[in-house]
Amino acid sequence: MIPNWLMQRVYLTPNKIALSYEKESWTFKQLHQVSMRYARQLKTNQLQSGDRIALLGASNVEMVFMIHACLLAGIEIVMLNNRLTDLEIDWQIEDAEVKAVLFADEFEAKIKSNKMDKISFSTVTQSRESPFGIEENWSPDQTVTIMYTSGTTGFPKGVRQTVNNHTSSALSSVLNLGLEENDVWLCTMPLFHISGFSILVRSVLYGMEVRLYEKFDAKKVAREIYEGTITRMSVVSVMLNQILLELERQEKTAHASFKTMLAGGGSIPIDYLKRANACRIPILQTYGMTETSSQTATLSANDALRKIGSAGKPLFFNQIKIKGATRAKEHGEVFIRGPHVTPGYIGRFQENSPLIDGWLPTGDIGYLDEEGYLYIVDRRSDLIISGGENIYPAEIENVLAAHPKVHEVGVCGKEHPKWGQTPVAFVVVSEKVEAEELMKYCEGQLAKYKVPSDIIFIESLPRNASNKLLRRELKQWLSQQ
Amino acid sequence: MIPNWLMQRVYLTPNKIALSYEKESWTFKQLHQVSMRYARQLKTNQLQSGDRIALLGASNVEMVFMIHACLLAGIEIVMLNNRLTDLEIDWQIEDAEVKAVLFADEFEAKIKSNKMDKISFSTVTQSRESPFGIEENWSPDQTVTIMYTSGTTGFPKGVRQTVNNHTSSALSSVLNLGLEENDVWLCTMPLFHISGFSILVRSVLYGMEVRLYEKFDAKKVAREIYEGTITRMSVVSVMLNQILLELERQEKTAHASFKTMLAGGGSIPIDYLKRANACRIPILQTYGMTETSSQTATLSANDALRKIGSAGKPLFFNQIKIKGATRAKEHGEVFIRGPHVTPGYIGRFQENSPLIDGWLPTGDIGYLDEEGYLYIVDRRSDLIISGGENIYPAEIENVLAAHPKVHEVGVCGKEHPKWGQTPVAFVVVSEKVEAEELMKYCEGQLAKYKVPSDIIFIESLPRNASNKLLRRELKQWLSQQ
Numbered sequence: 001m002i003p004n005w006l007m008q009r010v011y012l013t014p015n016k017i018a019l020s021y022e023k024e025s026w027t028f029k030q031l032h033q034v035s036m037r038y039a040r041q042l043k044t045n046q047l048q049s050g051d052r053i054a055l056l057g058a059s060n061v062e063m064v065f066m067i068h069a070c071l072l073a074g075i076e077i078v079m080l081n082n083r084l085t086d087l088e089i090d091w092q093i094e095d096a097e098v099k100a101v102l103f104a105d106e107f108e109a110k111i112k113s114n115k116m117d118k119i120s121f122s123t124v125t126q127s128r129e130s131p132f133g134i135e136e137n138w139s140p141d142q143t144v145t146i147m148y149t150s151g152t153t154g155f156p157k158g159v160r161q162t163v164n165n166h167t168s169s170a171l172s173s174v175l176n177l178g179l180e181e182n183d184v185w186l187c188t189m190p191l192f193h194i195s196g197f198s199i200l201v202r203s204v205l206y207g208m209e210v211r212l213y214e215k216f217d218a219k220k221v222a223r224e225i226y227e228g229t230i231t232r233m234s235v236v237s238v239m240l241n242q243i244l245l246e247l248e249r250q251e252k253t254a255h256a257s258f259k260t261m262l263a264g265g266g267s268i269p270i271d272y273l274k275r276a277n278a279c280r281i282p283i284l285q286t287y288g289m290t291e292t293s294s295q296t297a298t299l300s301a302n303d304a305l306r307k308i309g310s311a312g313k314p315l316f317f318n319q320i321k322i323k324g325a326t327r328a329k330e331h332g333e334v335f336i337r338g339p340h341v342t343p344g345y346i347g348r349f350q351e352n353s354p355l356i357d358g359w360l361p362t363g364d365i366g367y368l369d370e371e372g373y374l375y376i377v378d379r380r381s382d383l384i385i386s387g388g389e390n391i392y393p394a395e396i397e398n399v400l401a402a403h404p405k406v407h408e409v410g411v412c413g414k415e416h417p418k419w420g421q422t423p424v425a426f427v428v429v430s431e432k433v434e435a436e437e438l439m440k441y442c443e444g445q446l447a448k449y450k451v452p453s454d455i456i457f458i459e460s461l462p463r464n465a466s467n468k469l470l471r472r473e474l475k476q477w478l479s480q481q
Numbered sequence: 482m483i484p485n486w487l488m489q490r491v492y493l494t495p496n497k498i499a500l501s502y503e504k505e506s507w508t509f510k511q512l513h514q515v516s517m518r519y520a521r522q523l524k525t526n527q528l529q530s531g532d533r534i535a536l537l538g539a540s541n542v543e544m545v546f547m548i549h550a551c552l553l554a555g556i557e558i559v560m561l562n563n564r565l566t567d568l569e570i571d572w573q574i575e576d577a578e579v580k581a582v583l584f585a586d587e588f589e590a591k592i593k594s595n596k597m598d599k600i601s602f603s604t605v606t607q608s609r610e611s612p613f614g615i616e617e618n619w620s621p622d623q624t625v626t627i628m629y630t631s632g633t634t635g636f637p638k639g640v641r642q643t644v645n646n647h648t649s650s651a652l653s654s655v656l657n658l659g660l661e662e663n664d665v666w667l668c669t670m671p672l673f674h675i676s677g678f679s680i681l682v683r684s685v686l687y688g689m690e691v692r693l694y695e696k697f698d699a700k701k702v703a704r705e706i707y708e709g710t711i712t713r714m715s716v717v718s719v720m721l722n723q724i725l726l727e728l729e730r731q732e733k734t735a736h737a738s739f740k741t742m743l744a745g746g747g748s749i750p751i752d753y754l755k756r757a758n759a760c761r762i763p764i765l766q767t768y769g770m771t772e773t774s775s776q777t778a779t780l781s782a783n784d785a786l787r788k789i790g791s792a793g794k795p796l797f798f799n800q801i802k803i804k805g806a807t808r809a810k811e812h813g814e815v816f817i818r819g820p821h822v823t824p825g826y827i828g829r830f831q832e833n834s835p836l837i838d839g840w841l842p843t844g845d846i847g848y849l850d851e852e853g854y855l856y857i858v859d860r861r862s863d864l865i866i867s868g869g870e871n872i873y874p875a876e877i878e879n880v881l882a883a884h885p886k887v888h889e890v891g892v893c894g895k896e897h898p899k900w901g902q903t904p905v906a907f908v909v910v911s912e913k914v915e916a917e918e919l920m921k922y923c924e925g926q927l928a929k930y931k932v933p934s935d936i937i938f939i940e941s942l943p944r945n946a947s948n949k950l951l952r953r954e955l956k957q958w959l960s961q962q
Contacts, residue, residue: 001820003798011853012794136800171652175687179659205797206656313493316686317484319617339482372492 001137002163005204006032006068017209020184021061028207031068038069040129045119047100048132049074052146054093056080056111057104059191060214062121066102067191067200071144074135078146078158079192083389083447086112088156092148095347096158140164146346147194149290151363151381154394158346161194165293168339169198170205172315176298177232177260177284184209186230188216188239195234195264195388198294222246225281228255236265236388237272237420240283244275253280262286262298265388266420267311267376273304287311287376291342291360296320297374310373311366314338320374323361328370331377335359382471384413384421389449391423393471396452399445400425405433410461411452412474422453426474428460482618483644486685487513487549498690501665502542509688512549519550521610526600528581529613530555533627535574537561537592538585540672541695543602547583548672548681552625555616559627559639560673564870564928567593569637573629576828577639621645627827628675630771632844632862635875639827642675646774649820650679651686653796657779658713658741658765665690667705667714669697676715676745676869679775703727706762709736717746717869718753718901721764725756734761743767743779746869747901748792748857754785768792768857772823772841777801778855791854792847795819801855804842809851812858816840863952865894865902870930872904874952877933880926881906886914891942893955895935903934907955909941 006028009018014029026034047053053070055077057063070077078096080089090113093101100117102124103110111118142163148156185203187210189196203210211230213220222243224230235243240263247253261276264286276283282301288294297320299312314320318338325332337359344353354360363380384391393411400409407430413421427438435455442451462473487509490499495510507515528534534551536558538544551558559577561570571594574582581598583605584591592599623644629637666684668691670677684691692711694701703724705711716724721744728734742757745767757764763782769775778801780793795801799819806813822841825834835841844861865872874892881890888911894902908919916936923932943954 003800008797012797014852171656174655174660175652178661179655180661181659316489316493319484371495 002140002167004072004134004136004138005201006035006072007134007136009204009207013207016207018203019061019064019210019212021212021214024061025209026061028204031065032072034065035068035072037129038065038124039073039134040132041124041127042069042073042075042102043130043132044127045100045124046117047073047075047102047119049135050076051099052076052078052096054078054080054096054098054101055103055192056082056089056101056107057121058082058106058214059187059189059196059212061212062104063191064200064210064212066121066124067197072134073132074138074142076143076146078148079197081148081190081192081447082107082110083449084110085443085445085447086110087445088447089113092156092158095156096146097347138163140167141343145197147192147197147290149390150392150395154392154396154398155348156395157349159290159342160344160346161290161293161342165340165342166198166201167205168317169293169295170202172317172338172340173202173295174206175316176300177262179206179208180231180259182257183232183259184211184230186211186213186221186224186233188213188221189234189236189388194288194290194294199234216242218242218246222250222252225254225258226250226252228257231257232260232262234262234264237263237268238387238418240268240272240276241418244272244279244281247279247281248275253278258282260284260301262295264288264295266385267309270308273308277305285311287374289362291354291362292318292336292338293340293342296336296338296340299373303373307369307373310369310375312374313372314374320368321359322367325367329367331365331367334362334364334366334374334376336362382412384411384423386413386416386421386423386449387419391450393423396423396425396442396446396450399442400427400438403433403438403441405429405431406438408461410469410471410474412471412478414454414478416453423450424454424456424474424478425452426456426458426461426477428458483621483648485553485615485617485619486682487516487553488615488617490685490688494688497688499684500542500545500691500693502693502695505542506690507542509685512546513553515546516549516553518610519546519605520554520615521613522605522608523550523554523556523583524611524613525608526581526605527598528554528556528583528600530616532580533557533559533577535559535561535577535579535582536584536673537563537570537582537588538602539563539587539695540668540670540677540693542693543585544672545681545691545693547602547605548678553615554613555619555623557624557627559629560678562629562671562673562928563588563591564930565591566924566926566928567591568926569928570594573637573639576637577627578828619644621648622824626678628673628678628771630871631873631876635873635877635879636829637876638830640771640823641825641827642771642774642823646821646823647679647682648686649798650774650776651683653798653819653821654683654776655687656797657776657781658743660687660689661712661740663738664713664740665692665711667692667694667702667711669694669702669720670715670717670869675769675771675775680715697723699723699727703731703733706735706739707731707733709738712738713741713743715743715745718744718749719868719899721749721753721757722899725753725760725762728760728762729756734759739763741765741782743776745769745776747866748790751789754789758786766792768855770843772835772843773799773817773819774821774823777817777819777821780854784854788850788854791850791856793855794853795855801849802840803848806848810848812846812848815843815845815847815855815857817843863893865892865904867894867897867902867904867930868900872931874904877904877906877923877927877931880923881908881919884914884919884922886910886912887919889942891950891952891955892933893952893959895959897934904931905935905937905955905959906933907937907939907942907958909939
């Protein structure tokens, strides 16, 4: 039994700041009041405890209210990535069999499916309020959020994240990062990602202010860091670089109260680590995924330069093992266990348990060194990470392979100075076609960041004896170009 | 499933300081090494996972090693109060049906019972080592410690404290108090009390240094506070006063890094709060008990003077209700619920569940104000708190009533400038007897702090219609004297 997060938090520290955005701020009491009003308005729209909805919006204050309204009311939320195409969104909301889609008005055009109710935020906030019975306590196994992630098949799977997953993730994190009375965590990550959502969870559990940006803005962020108006922040590599450039340009260093720069979504270049050091920004590299409700391992700032390339050690309640490894540095698949690991999927993958004997096989290849630090040497399913977004090659391959003039296709990641990586497609055609046509074709079906940056026409794909596509060879071809 | 605390901690931060005592200190790696050696030596003495032992020692470094050895090995520990008489100790170890008593050599004379093995610390540390299979993970329901506490009957009950009880207590506490990289918690409380033991648990969960004193020393403590060598501390009222006197005498204030003075064991006089304020010591008054594995509610330092007399609000995962109360300020019995609440007793009270519908009735009378702050207005079973030690009148009454010249007896607490309270006995004799004789009689059977400070001879005891002793009237008689 775990207390309804915001309900307990507003009882404990009603007057602490919960949320700020530009010049405005909200105490936990105010956040609770608005979210409770929204929850009563959702009830008027027939949405209540036990229902599952999909939520599509920007990462702004209204979205935070809507998320807390759903949490207070006990409504399961499928968090939709607003960068996806309408086709991708329809696939997810249909797979999730949601009762309704709640959408910020500006995203109306993104929802084509007619299989469920469609309710705009303005409809909700203009509704009258209906009373509802609030659950003071939650079952640990209750699903809070569902986030879709692709994999080897290229078909997105809806990952369940329970009350216990989110709670234990926040608790493990606090034991690792510490917590101070005046902590303010800057959120410029999308709220529909676990990286952003987990900051909201920490806020209600810790009684901590979230400073919210709808969009990342390096100049403003740099200022918050050197003026000491924030103490913690989550970034991906590309954001970190831009912040460092700003600080360097202005010849500033981080304020002494700045404690943690949690850097996820792939490894951080050594050059960035050194520059961050010079700017007095403690970088904590982290390894996590949707299936683990955020961080599973984190490298402490003290170890950043001593253990370059490492993702650190597991958080207190988490465990990591390398499948089959019998000694330090032996490579193998990374397995994860702990209270933060998802119990499973919804929708068409509902029956496919992600766990093997209680452990989550990540698909990533890695090793533990003699001190038990984790190193990831190869990403799962040839995962491409572009600006912190995960891209699975199979998803792009599935789309391109359906084009009438394409015979077969293989996708891999290409290094990119800004985004870390971008996807590149190697195409074998059945009939002559221009690269532009194929890109346009992709744009209609894939989120922009998934559309290949290059299309390379070739005679045949590299395959092994059992005809499996060898994406690693594609990468070698690229590096030879 | 919760990781074996010290085993996980030594993996995560082997080189952090775990423990210090006078000029010596031990890293988690060193603490783990010594404790593992002790565990292997316990194994040679036939003690291993699943066994229950009783532990009797001073609150020193060797005791910490021995405690961790038992935890690592999965041995349940009955924590014996070393201030008890041999009769009281025998009662507890026989009730607990322990396999053995482990005792620091200087306490040998305290153990009379022959119903179990008696193994001195020196026997253990001179034994050869035997390998044992260590459990990497614990079941949350596994009993870690058993602490005896008396109640209305005067018979001590062995309270089970599980892995989950201790873990969730430490986690709730960190959300309330915060945690910093350089935190050092000074422990001058007995390790056999939950107030002291819980500091050891926080240490391994947080990766935090415990600075240990075998005995409280106001002068030394004051110095640590103004020099900033400690950041947190637990006290009872009498200790706080002595520390304040020292700081005042030396005209010192607490170092800026000193964060928390957690004050338990009864309420703190207003005068102390004001003086602590002047010395820049943040006082957090707390309400907890053996059955809740330490704190259940805590008053923040900011509220200390605004909410005088309050025990604060529950910690995040805890809940408090006033039985039968339908509005703010209505008095009633305090009920507690949460993952920190004991599942029950061992020994002769094993079958008596302490819970009612999942809630722990504390016996204390209190109320919640309109903001939800808890106030305790009357202690359970006329509990007397003397220098932070709980004394149940019935326990003293049981002893005195057995004296051949005593007809009947009633005990209540009397205000005391240093100890807060001391017990006073009202005695109706069947035959003339001197007070000295009765006191001496008590000394053989009761820990020193339980022996009445005054014995008052009277004609008859105040009783109600159903013949129940009215201890409250005894108190009124005292105040009229």
